[in-house]
Amino acid sequence: MRLALTLTAAIALAGCATTFEVPDAPVANLPDSAAPAANRSVSAGEQMMQRVATRIEPIAEDVCRQETGQTRGCDFVLQIDRSGGAPNAFQTIGSDGRPLIVFNEAMLRTIRNDNEIAFIMGHEAGHQIAGHLARRQSQVGLGGLAGAILGGVIGLDQQQSAEIGAQIGGRAYSQSFELEADVLGTYIAERAGYDPVDGAASFSRFRGSNSVLSTHPPGQQRYSTVVATAQRIAAQRAQGLTPTIPRN
Template identity: 40%
Template sequence: MRHFIFLFASLLLSACAADGLRVIPAADWPGITPEEMPRAETFRSVSQTVGKEARAECLRQRRVSNCDFTILVDLDPRAEANAFQTLDDKDQPVIIFTRSMIQSTKNPDELAFVMGHEAAHHVLAHIDRQSQNAQEGAAIFDRLGKLHGEDGADLERSQKLGAEVNVQVNVKEFELEADRLGTIITYNAGYNPLIGAKYFDRIPDPGDQFLGTHPPNAARIQIVKDTARQLGLTE
């Protein structure tokens, strides 16, 4: 996990305090401008509400052992708009937003939807499942390489290729799974995922590329609409 400029939310909803979110006020961000302040404070509020629901959903599903989310902000002004989920060295789920990602959203619903999506990756144990996919792909290509007489560096390259291919085969489906559960988390947290998903209208469409990292925007928007309809939410 890379180093971050500033800690925004630490030990979100720790096991010993269900509402014990500790947040550094946006006014204390280094170099924050008056224009950034409202969005930063909105992010602080969204972190509290979505964080509570993400933890509750995580505990309901029981797919992972640690449901105590930490939210971090990379305040490097040069970092491109991005948000992602990872694990720290204690396997605690961490959600990271770049400063530009926070500023690129137009309303609390978009912030909540992106956060719900990233939290869903952890709730659904996607990191563990991708690791398993990588191991399975490496094992398959290991056998194929040996059948063709490979060994040493050549066999290692085949194993690495197999791991990468098997991860990419499943990654788009994982994104759609996270969109679906993220819609539920967003809705249960009190935000409108249909408004939140409008963020897709402003980002590049990756299209339906073979072994692409993300599904087409249209597919993602449709799964949000279908899930929202099941929740009784209509446009």
């Protein structure tokens, strides 16, 4: 455990911060009423996903091009994972180099409404916009190197220490990345005409962990970040401004 905490601190100090500003959010009460949809079929979930995608995808791609200057890296593809497992959605890169946003069947069965699926799509697009896959891989390499060095210093097996370091390196900024993607997802969903705060109520079903080594922050922290971001957007619109995504 001491090795893990030491490595986490070392990697955090050596790593890079988030690109987009995550607000210091006052605690917002996470709704307890966001129960999953009951008895929805996968086909009905697919229809919802496709309906929402017609509005979210062009906004996400436009935000991606504006923030990254890329074109192909912003050509999102939606896929469904039919391999089973707990409700999940994630972002990855396809064999053709295009970014994928993937929902598994269990997630499609439990989504409550269009706001939830819009926010989740925006969040996953946010991972691509912020370059999280490449940045996480860099942290894995840094963690492996730090683990090997520290293991040698304190007399542990260097191979084992390197493997532990790589695992910790992959998680060192995961929570920050999730909050950053939540901010981007809030802007994307709002621009597409959805309610990201209602969409983020799904965190009551996926609350996360308080552990420093957890890949996801606690649900209440994530929900509070979305609420604060939505309030910032609303304040800009009230002044007649087009909301812009703040960078660090």
